[in-house]
Amino acid sequence: MPKLRLIPVILLKNGKIVQSKKFKRHQILGTPSVIVGRLSNWFSDELIFLDISRDGIHCLNRDDLNFNNNNSIIDIIEEVSRKSFMPLTVGGGIKTISDVESRLSAGADKVVINTQAVYKPEFIRECSRIFGSQCIVVSIDARASKDSWGVYSDYGKNPIGETPSEFAKKVQDYGAGEILINSIDNDGAGNGYDIKLVKSVVDSVSIPVIALGGAGVPEHFSECIDSASPDAIAASNIFQYTENSYFNINRFLYNNSFNVRRPELETIFEAGDN
Amino acid sequence: MSKIIGVINYGSGNYKSLCNALDFLNINRIEVNSADDLLKSENIILPGVGTYGNCMERLNYIGLIEPIKKEVLDRKKNFLGICVGMQVLTDFGTEHGNHNGLGFVAGSTNIMSKSKDMSIPHIGWSSVNIVKNTPLFDSIENNSDFYFVHSYCVNVENNSLVSSFVQHGNNIPSSIGCENIYGVQFHPEKSQRNGLKLLKNFSKI
Numbered sequence: 001m002p003k004l005r006l007i008p009v010i011l012l013k014n015g016k017i018v019q020s021k022k023f024k025r026h027q028i029l030g031t032p033s034v035i036v037g038r039l040s041n042w043f044s045d046e047l048i049f050l051d052i053s054r055d056g057i058h059c060l061n062r063d064d065l066n067f068n069n070n071n072s073i074i075d076i077i078e079e080v081s082r083k084s085f086m087p088l089t090v091g092g093g094i095k096t097i098s099d100v101e102s103r104l105s106a107g108a109d110k111v112v113i114n115t116q117a118v119y120k121p122e123f124i125r126e127c128s129r130i131f132g133s134q135c136i137v138v139s140i141d142a143r144a145s146k147d148s149w150g151v152y153s154d155y156g157k158n159p160i161g162e163t164p165s166e167f168a169k170k171v172q173d174y175g176a177g178e179i180l181i182n183s184i185d186n187d188g189a190g191n192g193y194d195i196k197l198v199k200s201v202v203d204s205v206s207i208p209v210i211a212l213g214g215a216g217v218p219e220h221f222s223e224c225i226d227s228a229s230p231d232a233i234a235a236s237n238i239f240q241y242t243e244n245s246y247f248n249i250n251r252f253l254y255n256n257s258f259n260v261r262r263p264e265l266e267t268i269f270e271a272g273d274n
Numbered sequence: 275m276s277k278i279i280g281v282i283n284y285g286s287g288n289y290k291s292l293c294n295a296l297d298f299l300n301i302n303r304i305e306v307n308s309a310d311d312l313l314k315s316e317n318i319i320l321p322g323v324g325t326y327g328n329c330m331e332r333l334n335y336i337g338l339i340e341p342i343k344k345e346v347l348d349r350k351k352n353f354l355g356i357c358v359g360m361q362v363l364t365d366f367g368t369e370h371g372n373h374n375g376l377g378f379v380a381g382s383t384n385i386m387s388k389s390k391d392m393s394i395p396h397i398g399w400s401s402v403n404i405v406k407n408t409p410l411f412d413s414i415e416n417n418s419d420f421y422f423v424h425s426y427c428v429n430v431e432n433n434s435l436v437s438s439f440v441q442h443g444n445n446i447p448s449s450i451g452c453e454n455i456y457g458v459q460f461h462p463e464k465s466q467r468n469g470l471k472l473l474k475n476f477s478k479i
Binding site: 001002003005043045078081082085086087104105106107109110129130131132133134135177178206207208231232261 | 328370394401424442
């Protein structure tokens, strides 16, 4: 039984790290190069980078780079993977096999596919055949309707007319290896996960499910794990604000007997270590 | 100076991550994509992400299958296969059709048996139960966590070649070893401190 994964999600928009609220408001938090140093000191189980830029151009604003300041997500992955030896999952704007290939060869271990899974589910099959289903994560953005939820594509804009559990089952059949379920309503609200939504997806598929959207305090993580049993639990904003937040939430879960890795503050491994 | 490790680059996704980890550890490495490169390598690592068939096809395409056999079986160079790189050590694999492997370890690679409450693929951090002393695990605590991503696993005929197991539904071999040949199902290049330690250990064998 693998440990329950606790995953920080880093949202990138035009090369900056941002905070998101209900998929609409994006507040800039900093540049990746600043935060990378911090990330590599986290004993985090995994990192998910979601590029929500609309034009694919990134500016790292680094003075020490005296060449082209427009960096792609590829440069960002390369920089992160040189410093942190943990699983990296990357999503945003992935539409072709070569998009997947370029991200994996830059150091990503898994890719997140969202809109293309809606328009061209056959793409999921193709990706899983070429790269293996274990590195294909399909993210589902869901919004609550009267008595259920609806899946939205294109950064939460267009309803596709399917429920998250139906859609999750479908992409599982097409070869998805994991599902990332995100609540548009709870995004950035800090009031807790949409536990019923997460559970509806967990109950409908046999592949691992990652819950995202709404964590504001450590108790939100434990409530969601207790009631919906996802394989992994992710959050964005909560990890950006307070010092050692990853360690603290990890420790909270560990001390409450959840099946998570033992919390550690130091991950620096000296090259000369024996 | 540590020995020169040849890292086989056949287009596998984790080639770069592995190189990053070796560079961080100041381990000498060269890129291997020809028989000549293999000759220059003192130890060899075969990284792997993707399918069994794809890995063998690409190794065949760059003409490395026979040279690998020669360097490993005849010249006894130390060899570490990671993930699919470990799986292809077996005779054959059944992922998307039947494919021949390198055949260094008698056995095959098959889909993990499905069981209730056990997701496949097996993705995440799992504790590794070390059952046999091997230099790879030097100064690594038993039941340490390593990062796994796989749907297939090896079934080896000689169980005494298994140096550690991971529990995922069943007991699954997480590392194997046979003289100068080693394989790990998990990703040391993604397993933070424990993984780096294991790579360092391999470089010292």
